[in-house]
Amino acid sequence: MKRIDFYLDFISPYAYLAFERLPRALDGLGYEVTYRPILFAGLLKHHGQLGPAEIAPKRDWTYRQVLWLAQTLDVPLDLPAAHPFNPLALLRLAWACARQGTPNRWVCETIFRHVWQGGAPADDAGRLAALTAQLAPPRDPASDAVKAELKHATDAALAAGVFGVPTAVVDGRVFWGLDALPMLRAQLEDATRLDAVWAGAASVAQGVRR
Numbered sequence: 141m142k143r144i145d146f147y148l149d150f151i152s153p154y155a156y157l158a159f160e161r162l163p164r165a166l167d168g169l170g171y172e173v174t175y176r177p178i179l180f181a182g183l184l185k186h187h188g189q190l191g192p193a194e195i196a197p198k199r200d201w202t203y204r205q206v207l208w209l210a211q212t213l214d215v216p217l218d219l220p221a222a223h224p225f226n227p228l229a230l231l232r233l234a235w236a237c238a239r240q241g242t243p244n245r246w247v248c249e250t251i252f253r254h255v256w257q258g259g260a261p262a263d264d265a266g267r268l269a270a271l272t273a274q275l276a277p278p279r280d281p282a283s284d285a286v287k288a289e290l291k292h293a294t295d296a297a298l299a300a301g302v303f304g305v306p307t308a309v310v311d312g313r314v315f316w317g318l319d320a321l322p323m324l325r326a327q328l329e330d331a332t333r334l335d336a337v338w339a340g341a342a343s344v345a346q347g348v349r350r
Contacts, residue, residue: 142171142328145309147297148248149180150234151227153206153217155306156256158318159248160215165321169328171310175248177234178294179227180305186298193224209318218259225263228290229281230255233268235289236277247275313338 146162148155162173184191193199203219210217230251234243254271255262272281279286297307301314308315308324311331315324326333 142169142310144171144173144324145176145300146173147176147178147302147305147307147309149178149227149305150230150251150255150262151180151224152305153202153219153256154318156217156252157206157209157213157215158306158321159252161213161318161321166325166328169325171328173245174242175245176242176293176297177231177248177290178297178302178305179231179290182291182294183298183303183305187303191224217256220255221259221261223262225261227262229263229268230271231290232281232286233272233275233277235293236279236281236283236286237275238289239278250275 146159148159150156180191192202203223206217207219209215234247234251237243237247251271254267260267300309302309302316304316306316306318308320310324310327313327313334315321315327323334
């Protein structure tokens, strides 16, 4: 059985859509998913980039596209009252709920839907308190141990070649984005099917640098 590491940040609507679609995209295949919440902003800082919502025209397009994608994919999605927001409290809450090493799908699903369903502020203190009570984490989300786990997960993602969310890693190969789900399925169906794709991409020399 193949093992998939699924890297996510609750701030990303694309991560939410990919999370919701993953079971259907891989229907009929044998696999195991490990969900790994990470700090997307940490990836951006490492690579010297801005997030999509930090670039005005790209921000507008992102919201239009994800609303359309949600309708097309039949996934309930409401934009939160304000975006981007600071996701640290939600990420730490997820890790605080991890009882067997990493957060389970129900925990991640509950937090994703807290953000992307209903249209309320994702970082509202009252809503966060209610969400924490619902999830009943066995550890304090503000503890040093939980903070360290989030940082370690983000560092491990960078070491694995992850540069954005959502990202699935299987067989040492990185599949980035909602639109990579068909490629991920192909990898699970036949590990050699994408060999020519990987080899072809690796053969391209670096051109102009800025």
